[in-house]
Amino acid sequence: MNLGRTVNINPSSSQFVIYSSLIITLVFNYPFISKVYESVQPNTLWEWVFFISIPILLTLINILFVSVFGAVFFPRITVAFTFLVCVFLFYASVVYGVIFDSSMLQNIVETNSGEAFSYLNISFVLFFILLGMIPVFAVLNQEIKGGFTSRIKKLLLINLVALLGIILIAGLFYKSYAAVGRNNKGLIKHIIPYAFYDAGYKYLRDTYFYPPLPYRVLDKHPVINDFKPMQPRTLVIVVGETARADKFGSNGYYRNTTPNLQRLGAVSFNNVTSCGTATAVSVPCMFSRLPRKQYDSRIASSQDNVLDIIHRAGTAVTWIDNNSSCKGVCSRIDTVAFDPHRDPTLCDGDFCLDEILVNQLNRTLKEYSSSNRVVVLHMIGSHGPTYYRRYPESYGRYQPDCPRSDIQNCTAQTLNNTYDNTIAYTDYVLGKVIGLLANVPNSAMLYISDHGESLGEKGLYLHGFPYKLAPDEQTHVPMVYWDSNLGNTAYKRCVAQRVDNPYSQDNLYDTLLGLTAVNSVTYQANLDIFSPCKI
């Protein structure tokens, strides 16, 4: 049976464009329209008329869009392609509450195949067949009536009507549109597929069309100061992944998810915020001199980051990756790249468990004889949606967990159990790191997560929400510090006094310079968390 023939209505060119535009508005933009409804809350007749004008306006814009982008020559292919793009965006929006802006897009482009395939599950396949394949087959099987000239005439007419309609609605409701837009800045990002096309355009422009910036050396001659007693000679920086501050037992979570960190005397900073809500933003940003508010990936990638400065000063710096990549941060330093085939006991071909970082750290610590060294461990941490693949079965402490990737179908309890298991496993790995460092005199570990995660709160899942609109769950990150010098009572007291202070990833650059005793013209002591504690 041919699915398309069963709904073959042989439309004219204008009918075809109108029907397609209505489907884009009423089906694929259902999340946008319902968000508008929440924002407008129409009561009076005028408010209702305004609210109803919004889907009409969107349909008219769709008519122009579908026409301009090929409906004249390739109507069916244009509409089928648009539907396919829409169904992906619609799924992400309805199921995970994800919005596509340019940083989200960057995050997707820079993801690896293991991560990308983890979204493939039976819910997505069903969704894709029902709202993607069936409509697309139906579209491709339509015979559009009329010869070329009559099709053009009809299209011109419908576009003229659409244009007049847009002018009429804009004239009548201009003030209301401006007010709703001003008060709900994120609303426009929900429009499918235009927000995605706009983000795509910006991403391509910034990545491929802007000429590359000349590389800027921020400090030609950083030097290592004489070490003060409280400055570690070996520093391990652990970049966490998708860990939420409120899920750490050491930050007061009702479950003790961090027994190892607490037993080993690590200090937990409980009021730290991230730079972005996605790896591709947060990781380069946290090592960059640029503060969050001025962060620009193009500038950050073409100038020194703090690891470059520390390296230039004469410290051995190594980046060990168990995530997709270091997002450009390790371009100029020694790197042990992510390899999902590194170890058959800890890797499954797509991912490796984070314990692999401990083994590699052990090797690196033995290799380097330099008196000053920094090792960065980049974890896979709590990366979703396949949280259950972040910890070995024996580490599934909270049960029942939810061993599936379509996490929206887990109950809140099982989803939180799974996620809490990833935190408990992170605690186990950090405990192992500290265990290694306990044998290295004058050493320290600083752990900070790149961003948090939504686990169904406010209808949102995963991360990557536009920063200004993002909930705390995505921006409030754990930061943990362990130092062999915490045995010094005065130092420990000074550090402990700072755990409730509001810090952010903007503090990392100077804190790392301070910890590694690097004297640089780029250093700002007021941002160094531990500068008042150095004796």
Ligand SMILES: [Zn+2]
């Ligand atoms: Zn991340």
